[in-house]
Amino acid sequence: MSATPPRERRLARRITAGAAVLAATAGALAGTAPIASASDARQAHGRTVDVQLLSFNDLHGNLEPPQGSSGTVTEAEPDGSKKSIPAGGMEYLATALRQARKGHPYSITAAAGDMVGASPLTSALFHDEPTIEALNKLKLDVTSVGNHEFDKGRAELLRKQRGGCHPKDGCAEKGKKFTGANFPYLAANVTDAKTGKPILKPYMIWQHKGVKIGFIGVTLKGTPDVVTAEGVKGLKFGDEVQTINKYAKELNRKGVKSIVALIHEGGMPASNAYNYNCDASGPGSGLSGPIVNIAKHVTPAVDALLTGHTHQAYACTIPDPAGHPRTVSSAASFGRLYTETTLTYDRHTGRIVRTATKAPHAVNHVVRRDVPKAPDMTKLIGHWKKLAGSKIDRPVGYISADINGRGADTEEEPLGDVIADAQLEGLAPKDKGGAQIALMNEGGIRSDLAYKAAGKEGDGVVTFGKAYTVQPFNNMMQSADLTGAQLLSILREQVSGPVNGPEPKILQVSKGFTYTLDLTKKGADRVVASSVKLDGVPIDPKKTYRVAANEFLMGGGDGFATFKSAQHKLNGPSDLDAFVAFLGAHSSKAHPMAPPKGDRITVIK
Incomplete structure (x- = not known):
């Protein structure tokens, strides 16, 4: 038996991942863990810790600032007007996330799919290896798969995770082997059509100084409708709600009482402004689309839903099946925004403190370009552009x-x-x-x-x-x-x-x-x-x-x-x-x- 590769040992030290896969179940979970009450929160005074959850989605290999309207976000102004703000670019996203992490000893960075695929040439010319390398430097902790992770098929997705040179084009650089992602891709609802088992880990458990939070990752069940037949050959895509509920139950049995779902499916807010209040007329009233129904049926054992796919910006609260508000967010696309969610964790119960009237706080921040560039990202982008030569x-x-x-x-x-x-x-x-x-x-x-x-x-x-x-x-x-x-x-x-x-x-x-x-x-x-x-x-x-x-x-x-x-x-x-x-x-x-x-x-x- 060969020794475990160094990259996998590093990954193993960062996470504890789900192992056995249970048989499929349907419907919402019965007997899920109750939400911590307001009295619980008061009793927990002095024993809670705030966990910072930073997230983004639909990066699509945009290492450099996107061109045209794809490189701006719309901001609603107090006087009712709107203005366009230049945003995005890995050099600026790295700066923004690193600055945001300061002063937060408990910080997780997660993503909701489509990190690669449909990428600009600087990344795509090298099979998106530059983007995976950039995300490693960014210290991404976990992501779900999205539909675009299947653009080149299962084998290529697995290579993104595990490393190795491209089977046809070989190594991008002579003598340098692609090491793969230092973070896990989660694919709970993507199973092998023959074995019924997930092709990648369905969940991971993040742990730090006694804090334990589970992450379940799924892509939209309609992925076969938006990817070429060759890209999803031999795969089945299960229902998002049933899958999340199934693995939430498994995590509960493992003693994990705090759970976040990474869902590559989304909605459409009533406004295109990133700071639009979609709860203005009631929880989630300003949001429509598939994610609304999903959010209403995912088990209350899940504390927050990080979403994507529609490339929209929103930070809403939608009642879970028990009627309690729950955070549902999306950070637009192309690295123009990131979402900051505060999860108050009770060390005694192991649960996120949620009350009958309050969900974890989430807000979207602009990845502005009027800040210093991250030097390591500038170097990385320059390196790959040099390899690309004059073609670009x-x-x-x-x-x-x-x-x-x-x-x-x-x-x-x-x-x-x-x-x-x-x-x-x-x-x-x-x-x-x-x-x-x-x-x-x-x-x-x-x-x-x-x-x-x-x-x-x-x-x-x-x-x-x-x-x-x-x-x-x-x-x-x-x-x-x-x-x-x-x-x-x-x-x-x-x-x-x-x-x-x-x-x-x-x-x-x-x-x-x-x-x-x-x-x-x-x-x-x-x-x-x-x-x-x-x-x-x-x-x-x-x-x-x-x-x-x-x-x-x-x-x-x-x-x-x-x-x-x-x-x-x-x-x-x-x-x-x-x-x-x-x-x-x-x-x-x-x-x-x-x-x-x-x-x-x-x-x-």
Whole structure:
């Protein structure tokens, strides 16, 4: 038997992890530990300790400050106005967390998934090893998996955890082996389809000077709907509530009475301001989406829920099944915010002090850029950028103004139009598929194209690195046959099927394809069938059209099941290659690309 690797010994010293996995159970737990009462808190005077819980989510490998609107947060001002604050970047996140930890002998740093995946090129070029290395330096204690941790499949996720060089590309640096994460990835509801066992640890127990807190990590049960089929092959994703309740019961049996759930699923606050009070009209009244129902059904044995996935900012209280308020928080995305939650721990009972009227206090803080950069992170980023060479900064196009994608506030995103046109142009030639229409999922547009940017090339330059940040998945493009009736079905799935969550995921369409979206109506009727046209001609339900889309959509991703019925599929270039080629063909320094007019989807509100 080989000796335990040094990295694993270090990890073992930091945590005590869950071992045996119990058979699946359903429903809420019965007989869970009661919440400490107000009288308990008074009796515990002098024996409690405040534990600082710092958390973030959906980092997505953003080592450098994100570009465009992805690199700002909105702050509500006392006079009712709002202002935009530049935020994010690992150099600043490290500074913020290190400053926050000062004076807190009991401090935990946790995350709620999507640390990697859909990452900018500095990280993605090296299979996100730079981000794992940065998180190690950041002293992250634990994270749940998110859906993007499965972008490259189970084996690659396990390599992120355990270390080792990439099986195809080898080691990023000669003579240097990737050591993996010093923190545990938790995947309680992700099981092997054959064995039924979690592919990673379901929970960990954090201990420090007599304080003992359990962390359970899950990702959204709908992960297979938002990841390619290859990425989740051989895996099952269980119900979030049932899984958390199951392992909370196991932790209770192990003597752990204080529990935090890391859930890669989230909600939508009524305001986009990070400091919005979502409890203003009552506990959790300003929050909607899947996490609300989850929070209402997770056992009272869990004291706080750290969430993610929707890239929103909120710090709310939602009553647990016993009717007591419980903290539910999310720190937006890309390292722009972090949440600070104060857990008052009773050494005598081993429980977090929660009363019938008060939950642990949580607040979101901005990761500001007007503070000193963390030198070790600056060094790390510079090291990996040097390894990447000139590829990141190579100009591939020019723009005359911001072309918003992720930051657009309209159903039809300007950058969505550009990407759809690029895909159509790449697959329109007969030998490339003969596409007549291109459809692009908005979730695959990961950023804006920002006009103002640092660099020797000057403003308006689109580098390969920036283009990659917008289209980081490298999905292969496909063209296929769909009838007019199927096209209409796909458009209706935007607003009536599983894809229709807190905010419908509106497909971006190529030039010449137009329709009206009437949001005053409900469900499938929101798509005005008579308005769906190609080059001004109404779509014929019985006619066959050649449609281009990335392989994720063609496989039914994001809940667009009708794509699975497409016939005569033909592979084309990657979405990134099509995008870069289009930028090069349609812009120059003398004639930069202007933002599209946005006249393809008529929206009635």
